[in-house]
Amino acid sequence: MKKLTTMVVHLFLIVASVISLFPFVWMLMGMTNSSSEILKGKFSFGSMLMENIHKLLDMTSLGAAFWNSAIIAIIGTVGTLLLSSMAGYGFEIYHSKSKSRLFGLLMLSMMMPFAAVMIPLFRMFSGMGLLNTPTAVILPTITTAFMIFFFLQNTKSFPRELLQAGRVDGLSEWRLFTRIYMPTMKPTYAAAAIITFMNYWNSFLWPLIALQTQDKKTLPLVVSSLASSYNPDYGIIMVAIVITTLPSVLIFFLLQKQFVQGMLGSVK
Amino acid sequence: MERKWNKSSLMGWQFVALPSALILLFSFYPMFQSLLLSFQSGKGTVYHYVGIDNYIRLFSDPMFKQAVFNTLLYLIVQVPIMLLLGLVIAHLLNNPKLRFKGFYRTAIFLPCVTSLVSYAVLFKSIFAVDGILNKMLLSMHVIQEPIAWLMDPIWARVVIIAAITWRWTGYNMIFYLSAMQNIDPSIYEAASIDGASKTRQFFSITVPMLKPIILFTAIISTNGTLQLFDEVVNITKGGPGNATMTISQYIYNLSFVYTPNFGYAATVSYAIVVMVAVLALFQLKLGGEKR
Amino acid sequence: MKKFLSVLLLVTMTASLLAACGSSNSDSNTAGSTDQGGSSKKKVVAWAWDPSFNGAALKIAEELYQKEHPDFELEVVDMAKADLEQKLNANLAAGVKDGLPDIILVNDPNIQKYVTAYPNTFADFTDKIDFTQFSPYKVDALRIGDKIYGVPFDIGVTGMFYRSDYLEQAGYTAKDLENITWDQYIEIGKVVKEKTGKYMTTINPNDEALTSILLQSAGSWYITPENKGNFVNNPVMAETLRVYKAISDSGIAKPVTGWSEFVGSFNAGDVATVVSGVWQVPSIMDAKDQSGKWRVAPIPRLNIKGGVNASNEGGSSWFVLNGSKNKDLAIDFLAKTIGGSSEFYERFLKEKGGVGSYIPAFSSDAYGQQSEFFGGQAIYRDFTKWSTEVPGISLGMYTQEAKDALKNELPNILQGADLTQSLANIQKLFEQQVQ
Numbered sequence: 001m002k003k004l005t006t007m008v009v010h011l012f013l014i015v016a017s018v019i020s021l022f023p024f025v026w027m028l029m030g031m032t033n034s035s036s037e038i039l040k041g042k043f044s045f046g047s048m049l050m051e052n053i054h055k056l057l058d059m060t061s062l063g064a065a066f067w068n069s070a071i072i073a074i075i076g077t078v079g080t081l082l083l084s085s086m087a088g089y090g091f092e093i094y095h096s097k098s099k100s101r102l103f104g105l106l107m108l109s110m111m112m113p114f115a116a117v118m119i120p121l122f123r124m125f126s127g128m129g130l131l132n133t134p135t136a137v138i139l140p141t142i143t144t145a146f147m148i149f150f151f152l153q154n155t156k157s158f159p160r161e162l163l164q165a166g167r168v169d170g171l172s173e174w175r176l177f178t179r180i181y182m183p184t185m186k187p188t189y190a191a192a193a194i195i196t197f198m199n200y201w202n203s204f205l206w207p208l209i210a211l212q213t214q215d216k217k218t219l220p221l222v223v224s225s226l227a228s229s230y231n232p233d234y235g236i237i238m239v240a241i242v243i244t245t246l247p248s249v250l251i252f253f254l255l256q257k258q259f260v261q262g263m264l265g266s267v268k
Numbered sequence: 269m270e271r272k273w274n275k276s277s278l279m280g281w282q283f284v285a286l287p288s289a290l291i292l293l294f295s296f297y298p299m300f301q302s303l304l305l306s307f308q309s310g311k312g313t314v315y316h317y318v319g320i321d322n323y324i325r326l327f328s329d330p331m332f333k334q335a336v337f338n339t340l341l342y343l344i345v346q347v348p349i350m351l352l353l354g355l356v357i358a359h360l361l362n363n364p365k366l367r368f369k370g371f372y373r374t375a376i377f378l379p380c381v382t383s384l385v386s387y388a389v390l391f392k393s394i395f396a397v398d399g400i401l402n403k404m405l406l407s408m409h410v411i412q413e414p415i416a417w418l419m420d421p422i423w424a425r426v427v428i429i430a431a432i433t434w435r436w437t438g439y440n441m442i443f444y445l446s447a448m449q450n451i452d453p454s455i456y457e458a459a460s461i462d463g464a465s466k467t468r469q470f471f472s473i474t475v476p477m478l479k480p481i482i483l484f485t486a487i488i489s490t491n492g493t494l495q496l497f498d499e500v501v502n503i504t505k506g507g508p509g510n511a512t513m514t515i516s517q518y519i520y521n522l523s524f525v526y527t528p529n530f531g532y533a534a535t536v537s538y539a540i541v542v543m544v545a546v547l548a549l550f551q552l553k554l555g556g557e558k559r
Numbered sequence: 560m561k562k563f564l565s566v567l568l569l570v571t572m573t574a575s576l577l578a579a580c581g582s583s584n585s586d587s588n589t590a591g592s593t594d595q596g597g598s599s600k601k602k603v604v605a606w607a608w609d610p611s612f613n614g615a616a617l618k619i620a621e622e623l624y625q626k627e628h629p630d631f632e633l634e635v636v637d638m639a640k641a642d643l644e645q646k647l648n649a650n651l652a653a654g655v656k657d658g659l660p661d662i663i664l665v666n667d668p669n670i671q672k673y674v675t676a677y678p679n680t681f682a683d684f685t686d687k688i689d690f691t692q693f694s695p696y697k698v699d700a701l702r703i704g705d706k707i708y709g710v711p712f713d714i715g716v717t718g719m720f721y722r723s724d725y726l727e728q729a730g731y732t733a734k735d736l737e738n739i740t741w742d743q744y745i746e747i748g749k750v751v752k753e754k755t756g757k758y759m760t761t762i763n764p765n766d767e768a769l770t771s772i773l774l775q776s777a778g779s780w781y782i783t784p785e786n787k788g789n790f791v792n793n794p795v796m797a798e799t800l801r802v803y804k805a806i807s808d809s810g811i812a813k814p815v816t817g818w819s820e821f822v823g824s825f826n827a828g829d830v831a832t833v834v835s836g837v838w839q840v841p842s843i844m845d846a847k848d849q850s851g852k853w854r855v856a857p858i859p860r861l862n863i864k865g866g867v868n869a870s871n872e873g874g875s876s877w878f879v880l881n882g883s884k885n886k887d888l889a890i891d892f893l894a895k896t897i898g899g900s901s902e903f904y905e906r907f908l909k910e911k912g913g914v915g916s917y918i919p920a921f922s923s924d925a926y927g928q929q930s931e932f933f934g935g936q937a938i939y940r941d942f943t944k945w946s947t948e949v950p951g952i953s954l955g956m957y958t959q960e961a962k963d964a965l966k967n968e969l970p971n972i973l974q975g976a977d978l979t980q981s982l983a984n985i986q987k988l989f990e991q992q993v994q
Binding site: 005009010012013014016017019020021023024026027043083084086087089090091093094095096099102106107108109110111112113115116117118119120121123124139140141142143144145146148149150153154156157158173177185187188190191194195198202234241245248249252253256258259 | 279280281282283284286287288290291292294295296297298299301302357360361366367368370371372373374375376377378379380381382387389390400434438439442443445446447448449450451466477480481483484487488491494495497515516519520523524530533534537538540541544545548
């Protein structure tokens with residue numbers, strides 16, 4: 001009986017994995033095929049890989065775009081994690097009525113479609129003289145209600161006894177946060193880092209408006225301009241997509257160890 | 269005790285002040301500007317004050333009504349499916365004895381890092397008239413002739429729902445998995461000793477312990493669905509007819525595709541804010557948050 | 560508390576570091592592309608959306624212009640077409656000038672929309688170029704009131720690309736495809752389907768390309784020159800939708816749901832004809848194994864007064880921004896190259912396969928070249944001949960709104976709803992949209 005359940009579980013997960021992975025296989029195959037082969041729906045590996053890579057490197061300054069994206073995503077993620085976890089911790093641990101009202105207000109900010117605030121925001125950054133800089137891309141989302149909310153909800157299951165114990169040991173409030181809360185919440189930070197990195201790495205609408213010159217463009221902007229020509233070359237696009245996707249996958253690989261059962265136990 | 273609590277309440281501000289100030293600056297200031305704009309109408313840079321006319325226009329705008337209908341349909345059908353699926357998968361993967369869990373975890377997470385371009389090209393080719401899905405169904409004799417998935421209003425919506433579920437289930441799974449690490453494994457051990465089945469454990473331990481996170485994912489998914497844009501634009505462009513168009517796509521059209529009317533676009537945006545806020549409050553109540 | 564201070568310090572430091580690297584960046588940017596003071600090189604910035612097509616055209620123009628003006632320099636910023644439109648709208652609506660280029664590419668149906676929504680933003684070209692040298696229908700698209708904005712660039716004069724092998728197999732010669740009506744086209748399509756098993760064409764109810772081609776071939780459009788809906792009491796519209804439904808009903812059209820499927824259908828040899836703009840040539844030639852099998856004929860016509868065997872699909876024009884610091888230079892650059900150089904158009908065609916509407920270039924050798932892929936047919940000579948027959952129309956301000964209103968009702972029309980009633984519905988929806 002137990003064996004049967006395990007088999008059913010595996011079967012279910014295998015089906016889910018195949019469905020999830022299918023596009024990646026197709027993408028990797030696409031990298032090695034010509035555009036017309038991709039359009040004809042060829043589902044096998046071809047021999048165009050090097051040619052596609054060469055063409056892509058000739059057509060775009062991919063290295064610069066990669067660097068721009070990396071700077072934005074890394075600084076942005078570190079900043080967001082620090083600021084949002086501080087706020088999530090503050091709102092939950094030092095809960096008060098006024099803070100709770102403030103939090104409710106902050107939540108409204110994530111409900112506004114970005115397209116509607118983009119133009120005033122653009123005007124604001126123009127006024128600050130920050131357009132066409134990584135700072136302009138990073139700042140507007142360096143703290144989001146979404147991430148604060150995520151930390152706040154996770155803090156609800158944070159064992160407060162640990163804080164009491166720390167206070168008894170004479171730790172300051174900041175030390176409680178950095179020495180006790182941060183290590184205990186590693187899985188939460190890991191999840192937040194993956195999601196935030198992805199958001200920065202893939203962000204499109206705002207960088208499109210805020211970045212102005214060719215040399216400041218991020219990867220998604222470069223890929224988008226490839227895909228819109230009259231005769232898009234899908235082989236090249238596939239290479240660009242794979243390159244764009246890899247860093248997020250890498251981050252996930254690095255951080256997923258944190259989702260292994262029992263992290264909390266080791267801290268206790 | 270009371271005094272100490274007050275003191276700690278004050279202490280808390282040093283944690284929340286800076287992040288809150290940044291949100292107020294970068295979100296609320298622009299939001300206020302667009303609130304002012306929502307009382308104006310015109311084209312491009314030529315605007316005049318129209319009072320609440322834009323808000324009245326919403327109620328007689330067939331395109332807006334269509335977009336609200338489509339969006340709410342996605343919300344009602346898709347969000348529960350996705351969250352349940354994500355939760356079940358996270359629960360299965362949280363079993364320390366399960367083999368290959370690292371592989372499954374990565375595989376199921378991957379869709380949400382896919383670029384939209386590839387995702388769109390791919391879904392279009394799978395659901396093309398002579399695409400893979402039709403070929404499979406035909407060879408299994410499930411259907412007699414190919415289905416034009418993206419040209420039928422109902423099937424097109426099904427495709428969109430499938431696409432969102434495919435892309436975002438792994439994303440929600442991450443939130444659940446990380447939160448599950450905060451559950452003390454000894455609770456499960458104790459339950460196993462008491463003879464509680466895995467299914468029983470799922471409903472009586474996992475779900476209640478994860479309630480804050482389930483609530484979180486429910487609210488952000490509601491928010492995400494009401495602002496749904498990329499998937500629809502890339503896969504169906506809102507068609508056939510306008511059967512899959514979403515509210516966010518309508519805002520985008522009003523601003524950048526049609527003769528730009530940023531005033532009316534701001535009004536439609538506030539309609540989204542109101543809808544999400546009401547639904548979020550409802551979910552908080554339902555989730556038993558009593559504050 | 561110490562910790563708090565150190566964190567605060569860290570955050571401030573990061574922020575100021577960012578701001579510092581930000582401002583130094585924007586300084587270098589100002590020096591590079593916007594501030595043209597002094598006697599250094601004169602640099603003009605342009606936005607375009609296809610580096611291998613319109614971006615490349617600018618590069619050709621730059622080379623030509625540099626012969627007379629060696630200190631001239633051009634920077635082309637490439638982005639996707641939708642991205643460009645979004646960015647332009649955001650910049651203009653925000654009133655932020657420093658990020659805008661000097662020259663911008665505009666899709667023809669957007670011309671009137673931009674000029675009206677952002678008054679005094681685009682430079683007037685009325686006296687800068689001899690517009691009589693261009694195909695009249697192209698100039699009509701640029702005329703708003705008594706002014707002409709921008710420089711005519713590429714055109715999308717349409718043709719019926721066809722597989723001569725499939726049609727021969729079905730018993731048709733090149734002669735049989737000339738000067739036909741759409742009803743005759745459908746009859747031919749049925750025979751082709753029967754004899755070869757191939758579809759005659761593709762159909763995509765989510766795409767307005769075919770309806771646009773049909774409308775313009777009889778001198779009509781979705782909206783009137785006065786920007787009113789042109790759905791009710793418009794015989795051309797009624798005939799267009801009748802033909803569209805007839806094609807859909809006849810079974811000769813393979814349903815496709817997107818651009819890649821559309822291109823895939825003829826690359827894979829699934830269809831016998833492709834009715835499309837001249838810019839489709841490179842996509843058709845992508846299928847190298849089909850060389851020698853393709854030909855181009857004039858498109859079928861609507862059997863109605865004013866219907867001709869020529870139309871247009873797409874096309875774009877170059878605009879100069881009034882706020883540009885290099886406005887006069889940008890105007891002069893465009894006027895001397897894309898606005899009046901036969902050499903430019905010859906090179907544009909030879910190197911990039913682009914067709915313009917500059918009439919003096921049509922008699923050049925470049926336009927007379929025979930294409931082996933098209934069985935030795937001088938396709939560009941034919942396309943340019945048809946381009947002089949395309950009826951001129953005003954594209955108006957609300958083309959996209961009108962297309963969306965039509966799209967909303969099209970499924971009903973295809974399912975056999977009463978056409979008069981459907982047209983009235985579309986008209987009503989459109990009027991609600993543009994209030």
